[in-house]
Amino acid sequence: MIESIQQFDVELFLKIHRGLSNGLFDWLMPLMRNRFFWSPLYLFIVVFFIKQYKKQGYYIVGMTLFTFAMGDLIASRLIKPFVARVRPCNDFSLANDIIHRVPCGSGLSFPSAHATNHFAIAVFLICVLYSRWKPILPIGIFWAAIISFAQVYVGVHYPGDVTSGAILGTIIGFICSRIFKKIQPEF
Template sequence: MIETLQQFDAELFLKVHRGLSNDFFDWLMPLVRNRFFWSPLYLFIVVFCIRQYKKTGYYMIGMILATFAMGDLIASRLIKPAVARLRPCNEPTLVHDIIHRVPCGSGYSFPSSHATNHFAIAIFLICLFYKKWKPILPLGLAWALLVSFAQVYVGVHYPIDTFVGALLGTSIGFFTFFIYQKIKPAQ
């Protein structure tokens, strides 16, 4: 069962990594997965929360940071070392199939920390702002999906790594929003 799942995952990985290969994605996807690429968005969220919500905005930012920290801790420090799955770009059986679009890194693959963190933050923000701004739902999900897709496209994660990261991040986003509702000051 596990071997069949891993084979399916490797085949799907190659369909995305090699099968969708094109010059535009080769340019865009390394940017999309770069943490600095989204810095203007992060800065906007911080400024918006503080200017719009004053004291409560600081709680919002604190919970966004806690959401990120929790996602990163669980994915990178707990699960990845326990599972110890090689990244596809480090997998000896795929060495001739990998297109090196970004440095591979030496860390493990399962689950994707990028997917975990971006889904966690997206879900938290969706829960936070959906009542006032409905477009946050498709935009937040599209953002997290794009980052997750980029991880597979550039060759550093298998699709199942990003899928499980998305599920884990979604759970964390809902959990931290639940905590936020309990601790936020009255408006």
């Protein structure tokens, strides 16, 4: 059963990585997964929360950073070494099928830390802000999903890696939002 799941994951990976290949995605998807591309958004979020919510804004920023740290710790330090799945771009059996759109890196594949971290942050912010700003739901999910999809498109993760990362990140983001609401019940 595990082998059939892995085979499906490889086939779906190739359908996305090679089958959806086009000039627009070749330009856009490497940007979507690049942390420097999103830096202005991260800076905006920090400044916005502090300016808009004053002392509570510092708590939101701090808890967002904690959420990110928990996602990264659990995905990268706990699960990845245990599972030890090779990235598709480093898998010798896929060497002739990989389009090198970004450097592969030597890290492991399962789960995607990008997906875990961005879904964790998105779900945390959705849970904290939804009652005040409803558009955070589709915007947050789309943001995390496009970053996750980009990981598959550029060839550094399998779809199962990003799906698992999204699920893990959703759980972490939800738990961290509950912690935040205990610390800041009036928000």
